[in-house]
Amino acid sequence: CALAAVTASLRRPRYNGKYLHGKIKSMLGETRLSDALTDVVIPTFDVKLLQPIIFSTYDAKSMPLKNARLADVCIGTSAAPTYLPAHHFHTHDGNGKEREYNLIDGGVAANNPTMVAMTQITKKMMGKDREELYPVEPSDCGKFLVLSVGTGSTSDQGLYTAKQCSQWGIISWLRNKGMAPIIDIFMAASSDLVDIHAAVLFQSLHSDANYLRIQDNSLHGPAATVDAATPENMAELLRIGERMLAQRVSRVNVETGRYEEVKGAGNNADALAGFARQLSDERRTRLGSRRGGAGRLKSSR
Numbered sequence: 001c002a003l004a005a006v007t008a009s010l011r012r013p014r015y016n017g018k019y020l021h022g023k024i025k026s027m028l029g030e031t032r033l034s035d036a037l038t039d040v041v042i043p044t045f046d047v048k049l050l051q052p053i054i055f056s057t058y059d060a061k062s063m064p065l066k067n068a069r070l071a072d073v074c075i076g077t078s079a080a081p082t083y084l085p086a087h088h089f090h091t092h093d094g095n096g097k098e099r100e101y102n103l104i105d106g107g108v109a110a111n112n113p114t115m116v117a118m119t120q121i122t123k124k125m126m127g128k129d130r131e132e133l134y135p136v137e138p139s140d141c142g143k144f145l146v147l148s149v150g151t152g153s154t155s156d157q158g159l160y161t162a163k164q165c166s167q168w169g170i171i172s173w174l175r176n177k178g179m180a181p182i183i184d185i186f187m188a189a190s191s192d193l194v195d196i197h198a199a200v201l202f203q204s205l206h207s208d209a210n211y212l213r214i215q216d217n218s219l220h221g222p223a224a225t226v227d228a229a230t231p232e233n234m235a236e237l238l239r240i241g242e243r244m245l246a247q248r249v250s251r252v253n254v255e256t257g258r259y260e261e262v263k264g265a266g267n268n269a270d271a272l273a274g275f276a277r278q279l280s281d282e283r284r285t286r287l288g289s290r291r292g293g294a295g296r297l298k299s300s301r
Contacts, residue, residue: 014227017084021075028071033060036070041120043106043113044077047086052109053101056120058127064093068101076103082180083227112191114148114198142205145275146198150215152240153188154224155257160185178225196254208262212271213252216244217259245269 033040033055041056060067068091076087081104092098110116118141160181165173173182195213202211222228223236249265252258265271 013085014083017075017079020078020084024074024078025071028069028074031070032067033057033070033073034067039120039124041113041117042073042077043110043116044073044101044103045106045108046102047104048100048102052106053103054110054116054120058120058124065091065097065099067091072101073103076101077106079103080105080107080226081183082174107187107190110190110194111187112148112150112194114146115194118144118146118198142202142207142210144210145278146202146211147272147275148195148198148211148213148215150191150213152216152219152223153191154184154219155188155217192252192257195252196257199252200254208251209265212249212268212275213259214244214247214268215259216240216247245272 034057036057039057041054044053044055045051046053055066055068055073068089072087072089076089078084079086084105086102086104088100088102090098090100106113121144122141159179165181168176168181174180195215198211199208199213202208219240222230222233223240245268248261248267249271250259251262253260
């Protein structure tokens with residue numbers, strides 16, 4: 001009955017995770033972070049250490065104890081509190097050392113991982129692989145092309161009010177009308193602060209067009225929940241994605257938190273095509289320079 005379901009959700013995660021874990025393991029097998037075909041950055045949070053753990057291809061290649069199986073990392077970063085159980089595993093370096101991980105959803109630490117990704121690129125620029133990224137220097141983040149794709153929010157709907165929240169106790173903060181208010185609020189705050197930080201950073205470097213944030217803040221109904229996997233809702237999410245491509249390029253207003261259209265910037269599909277052209281031109285220039293033995297590159301941007 002409904003009461004039994006509510007009681008159970010207060011005592012343990014809503015899902016046991018067995019199907020999800022099995023699916024992830026069957027798809028990724030023994031593949032490790034260092035085996036990734038491109039650089040990846042995956043944030044998680046370690047509940048035992050009470051600190052974020054950032055997994056990346058870059059670190060995995062130089063730090064064996066962070067070269068975890070991709071399956072373990074994906075299970076860990078998907079373990080949203082109240083929805084799925086935390087994930088525990090060990091890594092070994094081949095010399096007798098091991099490291100323990102006790103992970104939950106990376107969104108707890110970095111619900112919007114834009115700055116995490118930028119930090120990893122900066123680390124790479126300061127490391128032994130800096131020649132690969134020359135002539136961009138660690139301080140040249142204004143030359144980055146950053147695409148930040150949100151998973152949608154309900155901020156335009158005004159879900160909660162102070163009048164409502166003032167009457168809530170522990171249970172209502174954790175579960176209210178099928179939502180988890182306290183988690184929604186923490187996640188939204190984390191995500192929006194990063195968006196504001198990144199937008200202001202690129203504006204200060206006169207590189208506004210190099211930061212593209214695509215987000216839908218008008219989700220409602222099943223589309224606004226994190227676990228509605230019905231065929232109808234999956235189809236609706238696809239429709240929302242198509243609609244987002246057609247939307248005009250927008251940028252957050254740091255005072256209101258609302259997205260405002262960028263005049264003359266076209267729609268998101270246009271902006272994505274522009275990013276693709278720039279990246280293709282940059283790669284073509286770099287490959288041509290290497291083949292011609294021209295030594296160090298001059299920036300093509």
